[in-house]
Amino acid sequence: MRVITYRDALREAIREEMQRDELVYILGEDIAGYGGTYSVTKGLFEEFGEKRVRDTPLAEEVIAGTAIGSALVGLRPICEIMTMNFSLLASDQIINSAAKFHYMFAGQTRIPVVFRMPGGGGAQRGAQHSQFFETLFGHIPGLKVVMPATPYDAKGMLKSAIRDNDPVVFVEHELLYSVKGEVPDEGVEYTVPLNRGEIKREGRDVTIVTFSRMVHISLQAAEELAKEGIEAEVLDMRSIRPIDLDLITESVKKTNRVVIAEEGWKYYGTGQGIAALIYEHAFDYLDAPIGHVTGKDVPMPYSKPLEQAALPTRADVIAAVKAITPVGAGAR
Amino acid sequence: MAIREATLAGLGREQLLALHYQMSLIRQFEEKAAEAYTLGKIGGFLHLYIGQEANGVGAISALRPTDYVLSSYREHGHAIAKGIEPKAVMAELFGKVTGTSRGKGGSMHMYSAEHRLLGGQAIVGAQLVISAGVGLGIQYQDQSDIALTLFGDGAVDEGAFHEAMNLAALWKLPVVYLCENNGYSMGMNVKKAWSVSSLEPRAAAYGMPYLQVDGMDVLAIRQAVQQAAATARDGKGPTLIESVTYRFRGHSLADPAQYRTREEEAAWKANRDPIQLFEAKLKEAGLARDEDLRASTERAGAAVEEATTFAEESPFPAPDDLYEHVQQDGAGAIAWRDKPSTPRD
Numbered sequence: 306m307r308v309i310t311y312r313d314a315l316r317e318a319i320r321e322e323m324q325r326d327e328l329v330y331i332l333g334e335d336i337a338g339y340g341g342t343y344s345v346t347k348g349l350f351e352e353f354g355e356k357r358v359r360d361t362p363l364a365e366e367v368i369a370g371t372a373i374g375s376a377l378v379g380l381r382p383i384c385e386i387m388t389m390n391f392s393l394l395a396s397d398q399i400i401n402s403a404a405k406f407h408y409m410f411a412g413q414t415r416i417p418v419v420f421r422m423p424g425g426g427g428a429q430r431g432a433q434h435s436q437f438f439e440t441l442f443g444h445i446p447g448l449k450v451v452m453p454a455t456p457y458d459a460k461g462m463l464k465s466a467i468r469d470n471d472p473v474v475f476v477e478h479e480l481l482y483s484v485k486g487e488v489p490d491e492g493v494e495y496t497v498p499l500n501r502g503e504i505k506r507e508g509r510d511v512t513i514v515t516f517s518r519m520v521h522i523s524l525q526a527a528e529e530l531a532k533e534g535i536e537a538e539v540l541d542m543r544s545i546r547p548i549d550l551d552l553i554t555e556s557v558k559k560t561n562r563v564v565i566a567e568e569g570w571k572y573y574g575t576g577q578g579i580a581a582l583i584y585e586h587a588f589d590y591l592d593a594p595i596g597h598v599t600g601k602d603v604p605m606p607y608s609k610p611l612e613q614a615a616l617p618t619r620a621d622v623i624a625a626v627k628a629i630t631p632v633g634a635g636a637r
Numbered sequence: 638m639a640i641r642e643a644t645l646a647g648l649g650r651e652q653l654l655a656l657h658y659q660m661s662l663i664r665q666f667e668e669k670a671a672e673a674y675t676l677g678k679i680g681g682f683l684h685l686y687i688g689q690e691a692n693g694v695g696a697i698s699a700l701r702p703t704d705y706v707l708s709s710y711r712e713h714g715h716a717i718a719k720g721i722e723p724k725a726v727m728a729e730l731f732g733k734v735t736g737t738s739r740g741k742g743g744s745m746h747m748y749s750a751e752h753r754l755l756g757g758q759a760i761v762g763a764q765l766v767i768s769a770g771v772g773l774g775i776q777y778q779d780q781s782d783i784a785l786t787l788f789g790d791g792a793v794d795e796g797a798f799h800e801a802m803n804l805a806a807l808w809k810l811p812v813v814y815l816c817e818n819n820g821y822s823m824g825m826n827v828k829k830a831w832s833v834s835s836l837e838p839r840a841a842a843y844g845m846p847y848l849q850v851d852g853m854d855v856l857a858i859r860q861a862v863q864q865a866a867a868t869a870r871d872g873k874g875p876t877l878i879e880s881v882t883y884r885f886r887g888h889s890l891a892d893p894a895q896y897r898t899r900e901e902e903a904a905w906k907a908n909r910d911p912i913q914l915f916e917a918k919l920k921e922a923g924l925a926r927d928e929d930l931r932a933s934t935e936r937a938g939a940a941v942e943e944a945t946t947f948a949e950e951s952p953f954p955a956p957d958d959l960y961e962h963v964q965q966d967g968a969g970a971i972a973w974r975d976k977p978s979t980p981r982d
Contacts, residue, residue, distance in 0.1 A: 330777070356777065362807070367766040367800035374770020374784075377755055378705070380777060382770075401760045402767060410748035410756060411739035412962040446963050470965040 306487040314456035314488050315345050315421075315477070318463035319383060321492070323353055326381060329467055332359040332368060333385030333421075342387050343423060343482050365391050369398035372418045373406075373472075381417045383467060389424030389476060390434050396441070403472035404447030415470045419463070423477040425518060425568055426605050426616055430479075435605035435612075437517075437569040442474045443545040443578070449499050450546040452476040454520035456486035458543055461497030469499060476545075478518045478568075502549035504556070508536035511562040511630050514553055514579055516542040519566045519598075519617065526566075526622035535630055545575055553579070554587045564596035564625045568617060571599040596625035645856065645922050653924055654933055656698060656855055660690040660912050662937035663714040666723055669941045670713065670730055674890050678949075679730045683744050686714035688885035691911035692817045693718040695858030696785060699866055705753045705771050705784040707764040710745035711884075712757035715787055719754045721747070723944035733951035740954045741962070755784075761822075762795030764788060765814070769801050772810030772875075783811040783869040785862065791822025793839070794830055802877070806843040809874035813865040816879050817852060823888045824896035840877040852882025853911040856918075883909065 309317075323329045330353075331346060337360040340347035350358040361368050365386060372384035386392045392399070399420055406414040426435030443450045449471055453459040459477070466473040489495055505520060506527050515523045520541045527537040538556050542549060557563055563583060565576040580595045601615040645653060667685045674683045686693065689711075697706060697718040708715045716726050721737060729736025730744055737747045737754075745759040755771060758764045768786040775782050792798055793816060805812050816836060820827050833839065840847035846868065850861040858880060865876035883905045887894040894902070919925035 362800075362803060364800040364804065366797050367769055367804050370763070370766025370797070370801070371770035371773055371804065374707075374755075374767035374772070375774040375777065376770070377767070378771050378774035378778075380774050397760060398763070398766060402758075402763060406748075406756070407965065408962045409738060409742045409746045411741045413738075413748050413750040415965055449964070 306489060308485050309456055309488050310482065311456045311459050311477075311484050311486070312343065312345055312482040314460035315463055316347065316349070317488075317491055318460045318467070319346065320349060320352065322464055322467040323349070323357060328379060329381045329383065330357040330359065331383040331385060332361050332372060334361055334363055334368070334387045336360060336385050341385070343479065345482070346385070365394035366398055369395035369420065370402065372420075373398055373402050373416060376416045376418050377414055381467060383419045383421060386420060386422040388434060388479075389422040389438055390436050392420070392422050392438060395420070399442065399448070399472070399474065400445050404445045407471070408447055416472045417470045418472045419466045419475050420472065421475045421477065423479045423482070425478040425480060426600070426612065427480045429607055429609060429612055431607045432604040437476070439474070439476050439545050440569060440574045440578075443575055447472070448546060449473045449544070450476065451499055451544045452517040453497075453543055454481065454517050454541050456484065456488050458497050458503075458541075460488055461495055462499060462543065465496045465499050468496070473499065476517065481518055484521070497543070500544055500547045500549065502540050502542040502544065502552040504538060504552070505541045506537070506539040508538035508560070510536045510560055511538070511564060511626050512553070512556040512560045513537050513539045513564050513566055513622065513626070514542060515539065515566040516545065517568065519568050522617070522619050523566050523622055526619045526626070529619070529623055530626055535626060537626060548579060548582065550582055550586060553583060554590070557583060557587045557590045561590055561592040562629050563591070564598060564622065564629065566598040566617065566622050566625070568600050570602055571597065572602065574599070593629035596629050598622050598625045645918070645924060648856075650924050653919060654929065656694055657912070657915060657919065657925070657930065658933045658937055659694045659718055660855065660915065661934045662723065662940055663690045663694065663717055664912060665938050665941045666717065666727070666944065667713065669945055670727070671886070671890060673730070673945065679744070680732065681743055682710070683730070683890045684711040684888065685884070685886045685890070686711055688905070688911070689817055689819060689852065689882050690714055691855035691915070692815070692852055692858055692880050692882055693787065695855040696787065696815055696862040699859045699862035700785060701782070703753065704782050704866070705755050706787070707755045707768045707771065707784060708757050708787045709761070709764060709789060709792065710757055710759045711789065712747050712787075713744070716747040716749070716754055716757075719749070719752045721749050721752050721754060723940055724947040727944040727948040728951050731948040731951070732953060733948055734954045734958070735947070735951040739958065741958070762788065762792040762797035765792060765801035766797045768812050769804050769810055772805060772812040773808065775811050776808070781870060783813060783866050785813045785815060785866070787815050787817060789822060790816060790818040790820070790827045790830070791825070792816070793836065794822065802839070802843040802845065802875075805875040806845045809872060811869040811872070812875040813862060813869055814875055814877045815862065816877070817882050818879055819882050819884045821884070821888070821897065823892070826896070836877055836879040845874070846876045848876060848878045850878060850880050852880035853909045853914055855911060855915055
């Protein structure tokens with residue numbers, strides 16, 4: 306299989322879906338002439354024109370509202386929010402409109418809108434440009450929230466999201482855009498479901514539940530742990546809402562130990578929500594308390610050493626695994 | 638540049654009496670809803686349209702049936718004027734499954750895909766940004782419809798207003814923005830909330846045509862919306878219409894309206910009641926007699942009684958409806974989470 310970047314995989318998904326369906330269009334800030342802040346939409350304006358690749362003013366509420374309104378009359382918008390940090394300005398429309406209409410209007414609407422937005426830290430972008438808010442959206446009934454980690458999943462899930470009739474918050478990571486991975490040739494049809502996680506590495510001793518960029522860091526940690534005889538199973542949840550609880554419980558039944566690894570903040574966040582579900586649905590299978598690796602509980606600092614200290618690392622994952630996995634577990 | 642008072646000549650007797658019937662229907666519907674609210678048949682909030690009937694009736698009478706209407710939480714009158722059966726509107730207020738939104742929306746969330754009423758919104762100003770999208774959808778698909786967007790003076794204070802005005806004007810979207818300026822956003826006098834005395838400079842700021850209209854004159858409103866709708870349909874973009882009106886009741890039934898004087902209210906009710914004004918005009922023009930108007934009023938009253946009986950007798954939603962419509966793909970992909978955990982034995 307050919308190897309392409311996460312960025313190119315996303316662009317292929319958008320292009321293929323726009324070629325397939327005239328009702329699919331994309332709108333957002335600097336997506337046309339500029340080619341997208343992270344170059345995801347580069348070339349699409351030239352291919353599809355200004356009707357279907359629409360630059361908007363810097364006005365997130367009306368960007369989201371426009372996407373939703375156009376969906377009410379039959380269009381299938383891809384709404385690019387330049388960064389997830391700005392999604393708070395669009396969040397009224399995402400939460401109070403997109404997530405609610407199908408329910409509060411009793412099935413008379415469909416809102417097939419994809420809200421694409423990159424988040425995450427690690428590029429010294431400071432406190433207001435380094436955040437993940439998947440927890441906020443993951444809390445809301447009526448939304449689907451996905452966070453693919455690989456180019457293959459990014460393309461397959463974006464295609465699924467565009468075809469899905471519900472609003473999907475599609476969370477990218479600014480440091481994943483240049484990550485490369487295997488993806489089928491352009492035009493070779495495949496999709497990845499929006500409600501299933503995947504075992505990215507099999508193991509018998511401990512389950513690492515993770516998503517987005519922390520999948521890669523967890524896989525690196527698992528490689529190191531294997532050298533010490535600990536075989537970690539790495540679950541890439543891919544979707545935050547719905548969460549593939551069956552995948553987690555099946556793994557827990559096998560390993561009896563769990564570490565949750567995420568980049569976001571600890572308190573009241575996605576990881577704690579997942580931990581609560583594991584305690585609720587698989588408590589009896591646990592041999593140890595659930596370990597939890599997170600970003601530090603501070604606004605993101607700018608200075609490089611401070612930022613690195615704020616972000617969770619491979620060493621943090623390894624330490625969390627060792628804290629709940631007895632020496633020699635791998636020899637069982 | 639106020640619209641000059643419309644003549645009656647454009648409309649025949651039957652059409653004029655139909656407008657009277659609709660205003661009377663909405664007036665009596667709202668009075669009945671208030672009664673049902675005090676009896677505990679209706680819960681939550683109830684924002685009555687009494688006093689403002691000429692706006693929805695006049696504006697929507699200027700549209701084609703296929704045009705879209707987007708509204709706020711004060712939308713019972715808009716729903717009825719758009720052609721939704723009063724029965725379905727009242728049933729929604731009662732929380733019954735026969736309501737416009739199967740009892741899931743309530744007073745503030747009427748919707749009818751069939752009648753192209755795209756929702757009552759309870760987040761002030763939300764319909765303004767959504768209507769930009771409806772306009773884009775129409776334009777994108779080369780359709781000839783327009784989107785009439787109704788909102789109050791309070792919505793003008795929201796950022797959504799400014800974001801929507803700019804984009805709609807920039808993209809020349811087929812939208813008509815009608816501000817029903819009733820003088821108060823809840824208890825806030827518009828004079829204390831607006832830095833300018835009318836919407837004219839705001840329209841100018843976005844390069845949009847502006848019309849000010851007497852919000853108690855159903856024909857004047859109709860004429861203004863006709864003009865704005867024609868502009869929108871011609872691909873010339875949105876118009877901002879400011880209608881000067883007044884709500885005769887509080888913001889909702891929970892509001893005793895202590896922020897304004899009883900004298901002010903009495904003066905509006907005595908001199909500016911849109912139904913009385915219209916009746917006087919019809920009689921003066923020799924287009925209706927007292928008995929015609931009485932018959933129209935009585936017919937509207939009977940429809941309200943029928944609607945109320947229907948709402949009373951309709952069933953509540955079934956318990957299983959709770960998880961219906963969370964998402965398109967059935968009962969909601971996450972509904973399993975709510976199932977009680979089943980401990981292993």
